[in-house]
Amino acid sequence: MTSDSEQKRTCGCERVPEQTVSRLPVYRRCLMQASAIGVQVINSLQLAQMAGTNAAQVRKDLSYLGELGTRGIGYDVAALRGHLSEVLGVGERRRVALIGFGRLGGSLLGYRGFFERGFDIVAVFDVDPVRVGTLVDWHGAVPKGLTVRSIEHIERDLLDLDVEIVMLAVPMEVAQVMAERVVRGGVSAILNFAPVALELPEHVLVRSVDMSTDLQVLSYHLSRQG
Amino acid sequence: MTSDSEQKRTCGCERVPEQTVSRLPVYRRCLMQASAIGVQVINSLQLAQMAGTNAAQVRKDLSYLGELGTRGIGYDVAALRGHLSEVLGVGERRRVALIGFGRLGGSLLGYRGFFERGFDIVAVFDVDPVRVGTLVDWHGAVPKGLTVRSIEHIERDLLDLDVEIVMLAVPMEVAQVMAERVVRGGVSAILNFAPVALELPEHVLVRSVDMSTDLQVLSYHLSRQG
């Protein structure tokens, strides 16, 4: 190991390509599955097949994080998983709030995957007075006794609860306004489910999930090769 | 207009970059919004601002589809929207089936956006006998009287119903098997909500939606700039 690669591992100053970052969670999940069936060492080809990519890509991606493998052998599953968890910032748990307790919001709460991957939903907000006060701890994926809050004091609540990430599952008409309030609540990462481009300060991280866009992309390809 | 650009428009043989394709639905949605407030002509900068990109990108993207604008003026909103609908293959309606009527599947059915964008959910399947037979036409987004079907004869049902696209909202453990059955049902486009890489024949189109991956990407960036 050169002092140069030591640099990479310890300081993390190296720029990791955005597309590599979005594959890291996939690798991490594959390693969990490998662990679960007792695999202790894995090579780039095996990992690639689980993740749906190719061996060269896996090696390149992982090399951005340091020299994590052993030549002639492969990667230690437990060690690599730990490393990825750390890099992804899910070593400790992350505090997440959900805004919008409609049909979509409700289904998000029911998804165990968030909890299993290090995310705790610590608050749920909704405008609708009928929904406010509803108990939402039905799955063990959220803390006992969590109830839906009014959005009235959302800025203060988000600050008090030290929320880092917000899942925004509100109608598109109100998404921009709610996003701005969320930012005033000290949150700088938003997972947006509304089909609108949010305009927010530079420093705020936004990722959007839009299923109907994906459907339309499928439709496009169907139109010419189906 | 040159005979060369005429080629593009009529034959559609030009290869459109994948990333451009995934922005087309966004442009289409923005044009709908523009129409709704009475805008008849729009230029690349305005469209870019609505879509969350830049003017050069918009012009480049649209130029792959032909010469759709008027120099010195901009783009005709209605004409461009129609063109995008056609290119995206949502000129006529698309027949979609949902597999998995759990929490996520249920919330997908409640989303009007699919219907509004040209997709009709013509069938819902689930393994759970308790759910089979449930009436799901609660929103007008699906045909009157639609009930949950058993997956027992899903291959035959998909063929009979002429389903083109499947939304796969089942637990990850059964996703691969269900995907294979879906393909045997003549479907060649799948929107996959399970966090696994589906291994399917070359000709099958797959897009995956994985919210926990997006959360982890946000977490990564929070860890180093937050």
Add this chain to the structure above:
DNA sequence: TTATGTGAAGTGCTTCACAGCA
């Protein structure tokens, strides 16, 4: 011998800058 780590080559997308038209 085997499998990683990595410069270099290849590919594809974005941005620039301006020619081309209305």
Add this chain to the structure above:
DNA sequence: TGCTGTGAAGCACTTCACATAA
């Protein structure tokens, strides 16, 4: 004059091919 359409330049990611190390 104003805005589109587009080669060309720039940038980023992927793939290759092999030196490197166990």
